[in-house]
Amino acid sequence: MSAPAYPIINNKKICTKCKEEKNISEFGKSKKTKSGLCSECKKCHNTCERHIHIVDLEKNKQKRKQDTKLYYIKNKEKICKRTTEWAKKNKEKTKKYGEKYYTNTLNLEKRYIRSSEWEKRNVEKRKVQKKQWFNSNPEKIKKYRTKFSNDIPNAYVAIFLQRPASDAKQYPLLFEMKRLQIQISREIKQKQLN
Numbered sequence: 031m032s033a034p035a036y037p038i039i040n041n042k043k044i045c046t047k048c049k050e051e052k053n054i055s056e057f058g059k060s061k062k063t064k065s066g067l068c069s070e071c072k073k074c075h076n077t078c079e080r081h082i083h084i085v086d087l088e089k090n091k092q093k094r095k096q097d098t099k100l101y102y103i104k105n106k107e108k109i110c111k112r113t114t115e116w117a118k119k120n121k122e123k124t125k126k127y128g129e130k131y132y133t134n135t136l137n138l139e140k141r142y143i144r145s146s147e148w149e150k151r152n153v154e155k156r157k158v159q160k161k162q163w164f165n166s167n168p169e170k171i172k173k174y175r176t177k178f179s180n181d182i183p184n185a186y187v188a189i190f191l192q193r194p195a196s197d198a199k200q201y202p203l204l205f206e207m208k209r210l211q212i213q214i215s216r217e218i219k220q221k222q223l224n
């Protein structure tokens with residue numbers, strides 16, 4: 031790409047590679063040149079080695095991602111066991127990771143989606159679990175209810191709105207309204223329970 035570019039004449043330009051004269055629309059944009067256009071035509075650029083190399087890299091990346099996923103699926107038990115063992119040996123580190131993960135509101139959405147997916151797959155199991163937990167943690171439930179009825183984070187509201195949490199800045203009223211709606215429906219539920 032170091033070859034000097036040909037000038038643009040009557041909206042036409044010669045490609046430094048194939049030496050054909052072509053309309054400037056057949057040249058890609060470039061920040062490196064004075065004219066703002068690539069010195070090679072799009073056709074030549076797409077067949078150049080570097081471009082192919084980049085495309086290959088992207089393909090490899092996708093494949094690696096898939097391989098990792100497949101490996102995980104095949105070796106789930108082994109990996110889980112290893113992770114648990116590691117966590118046991120590194121209690122402090124694990125605690126720190128956990129705290130970081132749970133205090134990050136960005137993860138809230140992820141956690142919500144993951145747990146609702148799990149619930150769908152384990153309806154009966156979840157019912158029993160919920161009941162047991164509710165029966166054995168009355169104080170926690172009380173605390174949780176008062177805390178969350180006053181303070182619902184944007185990330186949580188965003189799930190109901192099916193929007194990214196970052197939209198809260200742009201549409202504060204929308205988020206406020208939805209938050210109120212969630213609070214009201216919680217209040218109603220609580221009254222029905224009492």
Ligand SMILES: [Zn+2]
Pocket residue numbers: 045046047048049050070071072073074075
């Ligand atoms: Zn060319």
